[in-house]
Amino acid sequence: MKKLMKGNExxxxxxxxxxxxCYFGYPITxxxxxxxxxxxxxxxxGGVFKQAESEVASVNMVYGSAAAGVRSMTxxxxxxxxxxxxxxxxxxxxxxxxxxLNVSRGGPGLGTIQCSQADYNQMTRGGGNGDYYLPTYAPAxxxxxxxxxxxxxxxxxxxxxxxxxxxDATIGNMMESVDIVENKAPDPSIPDKKEWCLQGGxxxxxxxxxxxxxxxxxxxxxxxxEYLGRKYDKIEKNxxxxxxxxxxxxxxxxxxxxxTARIAKQTIKFGKEAGIKIGMVRPQTVWPxxxxxxKKACSHAKGVLCAEMAIGQLLQDVKIALEGTKPITxxxxxxxxxxxxxxxxxxxxxIAKEGK
Amino acid sequence: MLKEVIISGFGGQGSLLIGQVLAMAGVVExxxxxxxxxxxxxxxxxxxxxxxILSDEEIGSPVVEEPEAVxxxxxxxxxxxxxxxxxxxxxxYNTSLVTSKPSRDDIKxxxxxxxxxxxxxxxxxVANMIMLGAYIGYSKAVAMDSVEAGxxxxxxxxxxxxxxxxxxxxxxxxxxxxx
Numbered sequence: 001m002k003k004l005m006k007g008n009e010x011x012x013x014x015x016x017x018x019x020x021x022c023y024f025g026y027p028i029t030x031x032x033x034x035x036x037x038x039x040x041x042x043x044x045x046g047g048v049f050k051q052a053e054s055e056v057a058s059v060n061m062v063y064g065s066a067a068a069g070v071r072s073m074t075x076x077x078x079x080x081x082x083x084x085x086x087x088x089x090x091x092x093x094x095x096x097x098x099x100x101l102n103v104s105r106g107g108p109g110l111g112t113i114q115c116s117q118a119d120y121n122q123m124t125r126g127g128g129n130g131d132y133y134l135p136t137y138a139p140a141x142x143x144x145x146x147x148x149x150x151x152x153x154x155x156x157x158x159x160x161x162x163x164x165x166x167x168d169a170t171i172g173n174m175m176e177s178v179d180i181v182e183n184k185a186p187d188p189s190i191p192d193k194k195e196w197c198l199q200g201g202x203x204x205x206x207x208x209x210x211x212x213x214x215x216x217x218x219x220x221x222x223x224x225x226e227y228l229g230r231k232y233d234k235i236e237k238n239x240x241x242x243x244x245x246x247x248x249x250x251x252x253x254x255x256x257x258x259x260t261a262r263i264a265k266q267t268i269k270f271g272k273e274a275g276i277k278i279g280m281v282r283p284q285t286v287w288p289x290x291x292x293x294x295k296k297a298c299s300h301a302k303g304v305l306c307a308e309m310a311i312g313q314l315l316q317d318v319k320i321a322l323e324g325t326k327p328i329t330x331x332x333x334x335x336x337x338x339x340x341x342x343x344x345x346x347x348x349x350x351i352a353k354e355g356k
Numbered sequence: 357m358l359k360e361v362i363i364s365g366f367g368g369q370g371s372l373l374i375g376q377v378l379a380m381a382g383v384v385e386x387x388x389x390x391x392x393x394x395x396x397x398x399x400x401x402x403x404x405x406x407x408x409i410l411s412d413e414e415i416g417s418p419v420v421e422e423p424e425a426v427x428x429x430x431x432x433x434x435x436x437x438x439x440x441x442x443x444x445x446x447x448x449y450n451t452s453l454v455t456s457k458p459s460r461d462d463i464k465x466x467x468x469x470x471x472x473x474x475x476x477x478x479x480x481x482v483a484n485m486i487m488l489g490a491y492i493g494y495s496k497a498v499a500m501d502s503v504e505a506g507x508x509x510x511x512x513x514x515x516x517x518x519x520x521x522x523x524x525x526x527x528x529x530x531x532x533x534x535x
Contacts, residue, residue: 113397176391
């Protein structure tokens with residue numbers, strides 16, 4: 001049933017409806033409504049909510065409960081996710097599934113508490129050590145955020161890897177009608193967690209489960225990291241999500257995600273009124289990035305407008321995708337100053353004429 | 357139907373509540389609604405504003421760049437948002453606190469001394485509902501009963517006794533712009 005909710009509260013409800021039964025977190029604006037909501041709601045559901053003493057503690061508590069096979073999550077903003085990087089790489093190295101929700105605010109450092117997309121590299125490139133990736137969804141609306149948070153739990157379990165969901169503060173703080181799937185059943189293709197999780201006692205085959213991330217023998221470590229590499233290849237092959245609109249005969253293609261993409265929809269409307277064909281590529285996963293899809297969608301365009309609330313992070317992936325085939329114009333607003341549909345349209349007009 | 361409005365004041369005046377109640381009233385009437393708040397670190401005294409969009413169609417951008425209507429609760433907000441109002445748009449401003457005088461002749465102004473009016477009614481707290489009433493009276497964006505339903509949902513159980521005074525405040529505001 002559709003209900004008017006605040007973004008952060010809707011994300012929390014969606015996570016619990018997807019079976020999240022352990023939440024650990026530490027307060028930070030602009031996502032405080034997530035733990036606040038879960039703190040009372042989790043009691044009805046018989047799960048665990050704990051306000052940890054720090055982000056470092058939160059991520060390690062998630063490590064513990066997720067290793068025991070419970071759907072677990074934490075949420076924070078970029079500053080807190082920064083402190084969790086060690087935990088994320090450990091979770092990847094031990095193949096423990098869980099969900100990280102990043103409600104992004106302006107940076108670097110303490111920055112601002114308003115809307116930003118400057119955590120793109122943090123989520124897609126990470127700050128932890130070693131060869132690992134954090135598959136990350138980047139929804140544009142509250143509804144999509146709720147759906148993808150639920151999907152994130154499935155993806156995490158399917159591949160036994162932590163999964164990120166990155167929303168900007170606008171989606172977290174706004175109110176909109178949303179229809180949250182209730183009691184969402186896990187994807188039936190997910191293997192039985194009993195095969196690996198730590199629940200005390202023996203596994204079905206009589207052996208004991210263990211969580212292991214340290215190798216004494218280089219060859220064993222190499223074999224394991226190669227295996228991780230194959231797993232990430234599989235995720236890149238199977239899990240890319242992208243929304244492509246009106247690109248077939250577009251003169252200009254906007255590449256944008258999250259709230260910036262939503263604002264760009266208005267730019268596309270301006271284009272229709274003015275007779276300028278503007279299309280949009282909206283990555284819904286930022287790792288894995290829809291490189292091939294982006295290149296194909298832009299093949300007809302005279303030029304590409306890369307729009308984001310960061311000084312050129314998405315831009316790096318757009319450059320990789322286009323392989324130098326199209327001129328790229330970058331547009332950004334930062335730190336809570338919102339992108340303007342009108343300003344983007346002016347750039348599109350110029351690109352339609354001159355290519356850049 | 358498409359209504360885009362910005363409501364702005366300083367933290368503690370209930371500007372964001374105006375926006376939430378308006379969005380809730382829209383949903384009561386099965387409209388699509390978005391409410392996007394912006395505020396600073398401060399619990400009270402910082403600038404706090406929100407964009408509300410009500411529409412029969414799916415809402416694209418939740419950001420209102422050129423509002424057709426603004427509701428202004430304090431002096432700083434008046435200066436900030438007066439230049440942004442769309443040509444032919446309307447501005448409701450709180451003359452109890454705003455000292456600036458209107459400077460544009462291409463928009464319509466409504467003077468609403470909402471703090472003075474609220475005090476006369478017995479509670480300064482309903483100043484924001486007087487302002488919302490003034491906007492509803494002018495725009496007819498939603499029915500007054502829907503606003504009351506939205507307010508009831510927002511206040512939750514145990515605060516029903518606050519409804520009659522808030523309704524009175526809404527009607528008093530509407531009387532200013534209904535004329």
